Amino acid sequence: TRRIAMAAVIAATTLSGAASFADGHAVQLRMSTSGSETDARSVALAEVFGPAVAEFASYEPSYNATLFDQGTELDAISRGNLEMSITSAQELAQFFPEFSIFATGYVHQDAAHQVRVFNDPLMEPFKQTVEDELGVRLLSVMYLGRRHVNLRQTREELDVQTPADLAGVNLRMPGTDAWQFLGAALGASPTPMAFTEVYTGLSTGAIDGQDNPLPTVVDRKFYEVTNQIALTSHLVDLNYIAISAETFDSLSPEQQLIVQRAADAAASVGRLRQLEMENNLAAFLEENGVEVYTPDTAAFREHVQAQYVGSEFAASWPEGVLDAINALGN
Numbered sequence: 001t002r003r004i005a006m007a008a009v010i011a012a013t014t015l016s017g018a019a020s021f022a023d024g025h026a027v028q029l030r031m032s033t034s035g036s037e038t039d040a041r042s043v044a045l046a047e048v049f050g051p052a053v054a055e056f057a058s059y060e061p062s063y064n065a066t067l068f069d070q071g072t073e074l075d076a077i078s079r080g081n082l083e084m085s086i087t088s089a090q091e092l093a094q095f096f097p098e099f100s101i102f103a104t105g106y107v108h109q110d111a112a113h114q115v116r117v118f119n120d121p122l123m124e125p126f127k128q129t130v131e132d133e134l135g136v137r138l139l140s141v142m143y144l145g146r147r148h149v150n151l152r153q154t155r156e157e158l159d160v161q162t163p164a165d166l167a168g169v170n171l172r173m174p175g176t177d178a179w180q181f182l183g184a185a186l187g188a189s190p191t192p193m194a195f196t197e198v199y200t201g202l203s204t205g206a207i208d209g210q211d212n213p214l215p216t217v218v219d220r221k222f223y224e225v226t227n228q229i230a231l232t233s234h235l236v237d238l239n240y241i242a243i244s245a246e247t248f249d250s251l252s253p254e255q256q257l258i259v260q261r262a263a264d265a266a267a268s269v270g271r272l273r274q275l276e277m278e279n280n281l282a283a284f285l286e287e288n289g290v291e292v293y294t295p296d297t298a299a300f301r302e303h304v305q306a307q308y309v310g311s312e313f314a315a316s317w318p319e320g321v322l323d324a325i326n327a328l329g330n
């Protein structure tokens with residue numbers, strides 16, 4: 001009887017699912033990320049976004065850059081080969097240089113500041129440009145976290161207090177100009193490398209270090225192949241939930257609202273989880289042999305900010321936007 005009951009449940013679920021899709025077909029939402037399945041953003045999308053849109057869309061995530069290489073997702077959406085990604089301001093800056101303002105060291109102050117900036121009218125022209133010129137709609141802002149410098153060297157070998165201490169350090173940064181600029185602004189010698197190559201790069205010594213928030217260091221087990229983290233907090237990093245505008249526009253107004261709310265809900269859940277992990281992981285890292293300490297962050301902030309002044313990036317920022325972002329801060 002138990003078997004029959006289960007079969008009935010499956011049949012009922014399948015039927016009710018199929019019946020509610022417009023003309024019997026689910027809208028396919030393939031999502032590609034270089035993040036892992038256990039990354040907080042991935043988990044939030046799978047647990048919150050997917051189920052929330054399941055009445056009319058099938059959310060199909062792929063992880064670890066198995067579907068598209070890191071940095072190629074926006075192009076794939078634009079060409080109609082992908083529907084969703086967790087994109088970055090740095091990737092958007094490849095197409096629209098003004099997005100580098102959101103990838104600049106020490107601009108965003110915390111997770112709440114990111115949300116205020118994303119929802120502020122200052123963001124409208126940025127969103128509109130991406131939609132008009134790339135066919136990509138930015139639904140919501142996800143919190144990735146405070147990026148810190150994570151090195152193979154022990155603190156005895158290299159005590160990082162100021163940018164001068166990073167001179168000659170081969171620091172992996174993701175592969176775009178905005179990232180390389182930030183790595184150099186920190187005082188290091190930046191090397192571009194895809195996220196999925198970083199663990200091997202650290203274990204072989206091809207790179208001295210990498211920069212990512214604490215939850216990423218734990219999720220990807222970088223602590224196994226590194227010995228220290230200097231809490232530089234050089235970038236309060238974000239990602240955007242991106243969706244094909246063509247796909248979004250094909251939905252009914254009611255479905256569009258559900259997609260928007262589902263994205264916002266997933267972003268909220270992911271943000272809270274990431275913040276909680278960020279606040280609690282230092283002890284775990286210390287237990288695993290990684291020394292976690294705070295350098296002279298004022299020295300890093302001053303140095304990094306000074307590098308942007310007069311840079312080609314700053315030249316692309318629309319007038320008044322930096323002031324508007326700062327005004328939304330604390």
Ligand code: KDO
Pocket residue numbers: 033034035036039086087088174194195211212216239
């Ligand atoms: C990374 O490559 O270091 C980075 O953290 C950059 C982010 O913009 C984002 O792409 C992220 O990787 C991936 O989602 C994997 O966490």
